[in-house]
Amino acid sequence: MDTPVKTADWTTEELEVLRLFKERAPKPNSDRNLSPFDDRVARVANASKSIDCDLHEMHQDVRQRILTMIENVREGKKKSQVLLLAGAPGVGKTHLVNCFHPPEMQAEHGYIFVGGSNAWRIEEFQSQLLDWVVQAVTAPSPSDNKHQLLLRIQAIGFRAAEQLLEQPNHWKAVLARSGGLVSRFGPLARVRNWFRRPSRELLLEMVNKRNEKVFAYFDEAAFSTIICDRFLAETSNQLHRYVMRVLLTYLYPDRNENIVVSRERVLHWLAGHVKDDYFHRRFGVTLELDKKYTQFQAVKLLTHLFSKEVSEALASGGVPTKPRLLFLTFDQVEGRDELFESDDDWMNFFADLGELYGSLSNVVILFTMTLQMRNRLHSLMERQFRERIVMDEKFVLSFPTKAELLGVYHNRVADWIKSDPDTSSKYQAVSNSYLPFTADWITDHAGNQSIRSSMDMLDKAFLKTLGDIVVGPHLDLRYAVNEIAMEQLDADEWNYTVNHLDTVGQLFDVSGDILCNSFNFRIQARTNHELDGIPYLTFRIVRPNESASIMVHLARIGWALKKPLDKLVDKLLKGKNRDRNFLMVVRPTEFNYDAGRYSELFLTGLCPPDVESTFRGLIRIASNLETYSSDPTCYEEYHSLVRQKIEESYLIEFLRFVDERMEAKLSSSAEIEIVEPAQAEMEGV
Amino acid sequence: MSQDVEPAALIAPTLTPQIRKVMSAGLEPKTFAQLKNALKAIGLSTAGKNKVADDVIRAALQEEIVAGNAFEHEGKKYSNQAPPPSLMEQILKQIGATEKKAALDLTAQLTGAPKPSAITKALKDLVAAGKLFVHGSGKKTTYTKFKPPELPWYESEPYQKSFDALLKAAKKVVDTGKPWEEIQTAVRQSLDATAENTPHVIVEPVVPTPAIVSPPVVPSPPHIDLRHTIREAYDYLCKFVEFQDKLVEIRRLFYETEKRIPGLTVNDFHTELQLLEKAWLIELHEINEVREAKDRHLAIERDGRMFYYLRWK
Numbered sequence: 001m002d003t004p005v006k007t008a009d010w011t012t013e014e015l016e017v018l019r020l021f022k023e024r025a026p027k028p029n030s031d032r033n034l035s036p037f038d039d040r041v042a043r044v045a046n047a048s049k050s051i052d053c054d055l056h057e058m059h060q061d062v063r064q065r066i067l068t069m070i071e072n073v074r075e076g077k078k079k080s081q082v083l084l085l086a087g088a089p090g091v092g093k094t095h096l097v098n099c100f101h102p103p104e105m106q107a108e109h110g111y112i113f114v115g116g117s118n119a120w121r122i123e124e125f126q127s128q129l130l131d132w133v134v135q136a137v138t139a140p141s142p143s144d145n146k147h148q149l150l151l152r153i154q155a156i157g158f159r160a161a162e163q164l165l166e167q168p169n170h171w172k173a174v175l176a177r178s179g180g181l182v183s184r185f186g187p188l189a190r191v192r193n194w195f196r197r198p199s200r201e202l203l204l205e206m207v208n209k210r211n212e213k214v215f216a217y218f219d220e221a222a223f224s225t226i227i228c229d230r231f232l233a234e235t236s237n238q239l240h241r242y243v244m245r246v247l248l249t250y251l252y253p254d255r256n257e258n259i260v261v262s263r264e265r266v267l268h269w270l271a272g273h274v275k276d277d278y279f280h281r282r283f284g285v286t287l288e289l290d291k292k293y294t295q296f297q298a299v300k301l302l303t304h305l306f307s308k309e310v311s312e313a314l315a316s317g318g319v320p321t322k323p324r325l326l327f328l329t330f331d332q333v334e335g336r337d338e339l340f341e342s343d344d345d346w347m348n349f350f351a352d353l354g355e356l357y358g359s360l361s362n363v364v365i366l367f368t369m370t371l372q373m374r375n376r377l378h379s380l381m382e383r384q385f386r387e388r389i390v391m392d393e394k395f396v397l398s399f400p401t402k403a404e405l406l407g408v409y410h411n412r413v414a415d416w417i418k419s420d421p422d423t424s425s426k427y428q429a430v431s432n433s434y435l436p437f438t439a440d441w442i443t444d445h446a447g448n449q450s451i452r453s454s455m456d457m458l459d460k461a462f463l464k465t466l467g468d469i470v471v472g473p474h475l476d477l478r479y480a481v482n483e484i485a486m487e488q489l490d491a492d493e494w495n496y497t498v499n500h501l502d503t504v505g506q507l508f509d510v511s512g513d514i515l516c517n518s519f520n521f522r523i524q525a526r527t528n529h530e531l532d533g534i535p536y537l538t539f540r541i542v543r544p545n546e547s548a549s550i551m552v553h554l555a556r557i558g559w560a561l562k563k564p565l566d567k568l569v570d571k572l573l574k575g576k577n578r579d580r581n582f583l584m585v586v587r588p589t590e591f592n593y594d595a596g597r598y599s600e601l602f603l604t605g606l607c608p609p610d611v612e613s614t615f616r617g618l619i620r621i622a623s624n625l626e627t628y629s630s631d632p633t634c635y636e637e638y639h640s641l642v643r644q645k646i647e648e649s650y651l652i653e654f655l656r657f658v659d660e661r662m663e664a665k666l667s668s669s670a671e672i673e674i675v676e677p678a679q680a681e682m683e684g685v
Numbered sequence: 686m687s688q689d690v691e692p693a694a695l696i697a698p699t700l701t702p703q704i705r706k707v708m709s710a711g712l713e714p715k716t717f718a719q720l721k722n723a724l725k726a727i728g729l730s731t732a733g734k735n736k737v738a739d740d741v742i743r744a745a746l747q748e749e750i751v752a753g754n755a756f757e758h759e760g761k762k763y764s765n766q767a768p769p770p771s772l773m774e775q776i777l778k779q780i781g782a783t784e785k786k787a788a789l790d791l792t793a794q795l796t797g798a799p800k801p802s803a804i805t806k807a808l809k810d811l812v813a814a815g816k817l818f819v820h821g822s823g824k825k826t827t828y829t830k831f832k833p834p835e836l837p838w839y840e841s842e843p844y845q846k847s848f849d850a851l852l853k854a855a856k857k858v859v860d861t862g863k864p865w866e867e868i869q870t871a872v873r874q875s876l877d878a879t880a881e882n883t884p885h886v887i888v889e890p891v892v893p894t895p896a897i898v899s900p901p902v903v904p905s906p907p908h909i910d911l912r913h914t915i916r917e918a919y920d921y922l923c924k925f926v927e928f929q930d931k932l933v934e935i936r937r938l939f940y941e942t943e944k945r946i947p948g949l950t951v952n953d954f955h956t957e958l959q960l961l962e963k964a965w966l967i968e969l970h971e972i973n974e975v976r977e978a979k980d981r982h983l984a985i986e987r988d989g990r991m992f993y994y995l996r997w998k
Contacts (some may be wrong), residue, residue: 373973
């Protein structure tokens with residue numbers, strides 16, 4: 001990836017903004033750097049998170065077409081429709097679907113968004129669909145006092161009450177009677193009831209004020225029967241009547257229960273989670289939504305309650321009740337998360353869905369599919385949804401235009417820094433709002449491709465470019481370490497540290513002076529070796545102004561332990577001068593090894609991935625040394641940082657080990673002891 | 686002069702219903718004499734004291750033509766049906782603004798079964814009038830409403846063949862790995878020697894210029910023709926139901942382009958597509974279900990992704 005703009009081309013103000021960007025990138029409490037493009041489009045836009053940072057103009061024509069279709073179907077100008085939104089991976093299908101998620105949008109355009117995850121099997125379709133519909137009509141929460149279903153049931157109740165009260169005497173037959181009192185106290189109770197019964201005016205006033213307590217004056221069973229007769233599409237369908245009766249318990253909460261508990265009981269029953277006989281005791285009849293057929297009927301009933309027909313019946317006194325359309329979305333995630341594995345499953349699914357679709361007037365079904373999948377399934381769908389699949393080239397999504405891409409770029413950056421007024425104002429002040437790139441660079445390198453690919457490309461380029469900005473040793477190191485760790489996210493500890501000794505060698509190259517500074521020795525020579533595939537470094541160590549030297553080896557071993565270690569000891573320690581040859585072995589995970597009589601000459605250490613990343617990070621920021629040197633404080637900070645990181649790793653033990661052995665070598669006046677192999681064997685080494 | 690004779694302009698409107706009636710009697714256009722006879726047959730006096738003069742009938746006919754109720758056909762015939770479009774009009778109508786059509790393709794759509802010579806004449810007249818342009822030659826001749834692209838000198842006669850040969854030779858020389866300066870000097874020396882014994886006119890086309898021997902010795906490929914042909918193939922494919930959403934499989938596009946440019950290589954095709962993509966003229970869409978891809982060698986593989994579909998912006 002070529003660098004978009006050279007550091008020297010940035011103005012001081014731009015450089016300052018880029019430094020602020022870099023400071024912002026490392027995510028708190030995490031080992032990741034985040035760019036404004038880290039969130040791919042689809043993940044940004046969901047019901048719980050704002051999509052303000054994305055461009056509303058993107059795919060605007062498609063959004064508008066869908067909204068128009070929703071309006072036409074909702075108003076009865078068209079029959080239920082099926083939409084196939086196709087496009088290459090990452091082109092923005094899921095994002096577009098999620099654009100229809102916000103509750104404000106649903107309210108404004110009169111639809112209810114129904115959809116969820118793809119983690120279900122074809123056998124579970126009906127129960128899954130019922131769950132989705134219940135969840136959608138009770139959004140944002142079933143305990144909310146203003147969810148769609150509750151409002152709709154109340155509207156139905158009030159309208160039914162209004163209709164009852166329009167007739168002078170009819171309402172009297174529906175009034176609740178205190179049956180228990182009458183049976184216990186006989187005529188006295190009747191007299192009491194007579195005086196306590198409400199007047200028509202009182203009931204009308206309560207209805208007009210939408211006072212929910214009015215329902216308590218009506219007999220639940222009789223009132224429910226009236227509602228079923230007036231508002232159900234299939235009045236003779238006993239299953240619909242039962243479901244409606246259950247829903248009407250919203251108006252008649254159990255006196256012995258909290259109102260929220262009563263409402264939740266309804267939803268639990270709809271979800272098929274209630275196995276007790278509560279409604280049997282209450283209504284005298286039992287019905288459970290445990291079969292595909294019953295679940296499907298419940299979905300149909302719930303959908304019907306929001307239809308234009310019911311809405312028109314509810315409109316009274318100049319208070320229109322808007323119809324709502326059910327916008328069923330089936331968003332197919334690409335690849336292995338595909339909803340079904342075989343075309344037979346798809347066929348069954350379309351058949352099930354076709355039944356719902358054929359019998360309801362207020363449904364728009366939207367499928368998102370990859371192009372290949374659309375081509376494969378289109379013929380199957382046509383069989384079920386004859387001539388109702390809307391075919392339009394607009395529904396095959398295009399890539400963003402240049403202006404859209406630049407708009408998204410700008411919005412993303414602005415959104416990324418919005419919590420930091422200082423950075424925001426400085427960013428607004430610079431003339432190039434596409435920092436660290438230029439508009440042309442963005443369109444040339446990240447344009448004319450799917451939005452996900454664009455974001456992916458910009459994410460990498462943004463982070464890479466910021467990596468070259470020098471801020472200060474601590475931040476630069478943290479940034480570099482995060483980047484390095486991200487580069488090898490999939491590597492395990494063995495693979496990640498396989499070239500650890502090369503890293504150590506480079507670290508000594510760039511920071512050897514700082515490493516050895518605290519000690520009184522110097523590395524005269526460093527050589528790379530390999531013993532049967534085991535790499536090791538050999539350091540020739542000398543003390544200034546002294547001629548004596550020692551040889552210290554540093555080896556890194558992998559998973560296999562005993563055999564490589566034996567070989568290393570044999571080769572590097574056995575038969576060598578005991579005060580001149582030493583060995584340290586490191587490994588990504590802990591290990592024990594008994595080196596026997598060589599244990600004094602032998603040391604072990606750990607080189608886990610984080611140590612490897614830190615070393616690589618130190619190497620990377622060493623290239624900034626010239627910049628750090630221009631500021632004494634910064635230069636000192638860099639030195640102290642390197643020392644600190646070394647002290648946190650096994651390398652400090654290595655250096656101390658070297659120092660001690662050097663000291664011992666110089667102070668020792670004893671003759672050089674040579675361990676003969678034969679002698680060693682006799683001693684059981 | 687008798688004052689009883691009314692001016693033709695005053696009588697003309699009174700004849701209008703009779704003329705309409707006569708014209709509606711048959712679909713075939715009628716000459717003036719046939720029209721007059723027909724009028725006589727329905728009771729119009731054309732002789733004697735009350736005769737209606739020819740001028741009067743002509744004036745009434747003219748009124749009808751102006752009003753759009755009657756039309757003048759070829760051979761001074763008249764009818765109430767508009768005359769069919771002329772051959773030239775039909776041809777112009779058939780060729781879209783960006784389309785290329787061969788004479789044979791046009792013939793099938795023409796009404797009135799015109800003779801091939803008439804079609805050729807009409808095409809020639811249209812070309813002469815600057816309404817159509819000729820592309821290609823011989824059997825590959827096509828007609829368009831846009832001018833053929835101006836080819837660079839090395840792609841047009843009489844230099845094309847010589848230039849191709851030179852290009853081939855130059856590639857071989859480049860492969861020797863000699864420095865450009867050395868090659869340039871050698872070519873110049875050789876040409877100078879040849880020029881001494883060769884008439885200037887013949888040498889002129891192959892006189893080496895810095896453009897030929899300098900590093901970009903291979904001129905940019907002739908994109909314009911291939912590009913137009915790809916577009917032509919794309920437009921053709923978009924007429925199929927399976928590509929009604931204007932998203933075409935690259936492999937199908939290759940086959941369709943290859944039909945128009947025999948010998949087209951996949952490499953040239955891909956290179957052109959990538960140039961088009963870079964120019965934001967097309968979108969290349971990837972396939973997610975790579976296992977289902979057909980003719981994978983015709984798709985464009987890049988960055989671990991397979992681009993399988995194309996859409997012209």
